[in-house]
Amino acid sequence: MPKTIIWDLDNTLYFETDEYKNKLNEATAKAAIEEFNIPLDFRTATEKVKESYATYRDGLEIFSREYGIPHKDLYISYHNYKSELIKTIAPYEGLPARLASLKCPQYIFSTSSKDICEKILKHIGLYDFFAERFFSVEDFDVYKKNENADVYKRLCRTINVAPADCIFVDDSYSNLDFAKQCGMTTVRIYYGSNSAKDMPFIDVAYKGIEACIDGLKKDFGC
Numbered sequence: 001m002p003k004t005i006i007w008d009l010d011n012t013l014y015f016e017t018d019e020y021k022n023k024l025n026e027a028t029a030k031a032a033i034e035e036f037n038i039p040l041d042f043r044t045a046t047e048k049v050k051e052s053y054a055t056y057r058d059g060l061e062i063f064s065r066e067y068g069i070p071h072k073d074l075y076i077s078y079h080n081y082k083s084e085l086i087k088t089i090a091p092y093e094g095l096p097a098r099l100a101s102l103k104c105p106q107y108i109f110s111t112s113s114k115d116i117c118e119k120i121l122k123h124i125g126l127y128d129f130f131a132e133r134f135f136s137v138e139d140f141d142v143y144k145k146n147e148n149a150d151v152y153k154r155l156c157r158t159i160n161v162a163p164a165d166c167i168f169v170d171d172s173y174s175n176l177d178f179a180k181q182c183g184m185t186t187v188r189i190y191y192g193s194n195s196a197k198d199m200p201f202i203d204v205a206y207k208g209i210e211a212c213i214d215g216l217k218k219d220f221g222c
C-alpha cells in the first residue's frame, strides 16, 4: 500500500529566509497595533511576537492571552498583512517536476489561511499540482496545527486515508508531535543542524527539500 504524503507549506515547499521571517513577525505586530490598538510601540510588539513563538510555538497566542484579542480575528488580520509578502518568496526551481516524480499521492496541510495558501501556491508554481488537494487549518475551523491531534484525524477523514498510511512532512517539530500522536509517519525538514534528533515523535529528518524528496523515494518507496 503506497503511503500518502502530506506536506506542510510554509518553510517546507519554499524557504523562509531570516529576512522573510522578520517580515512575518512585523506583519503580526502591525496587525496587533493597527487593527486591535494594542498599547505597544512597533519594536516592542515585534519582540512580543518572537516571545510568543518561543513560549507558545505560535506568534499570535501571546496577544490573545495578554490583550484579549480573539485568536481568529488576529489570524485573519495577520494574513491580510502577510499577503503583501508573498511576492518576495523565491520559488524553488524545478520543484513542480521533482514533486511530480514522486509516486505517492500528495496533499498539503497548512497553518496559513486558505486564501494565502492559494496565493503562495500560485506564486511558487504548485497551484495546478495541488488544486483540490491543499487544506488550511481554516477548513477545519481551527487556527493552529500544533494544539492537538484531532485536526490531523479530521484531515485524514476528509481525504479518506488512514493516519497510519500517511507521511507528514513539516519543518516545525511542534506540528510533527501531533501528527505522530494521530499515528502518522513523521518527517522533519531542517536547514541548519538537526536540533530535533532526540525527539521520539520524529521518524526521519532530511536536510532541505532536495534531500527530503530523495529520501521519500529511497526510504519510503514514494
Ligand SMILES: [Mg+2]
Pocket (backbone or CB within 6 Å): 008, 009, 010, 011, 012, 170, 171, 172
Ligand atoms: Mg512550516
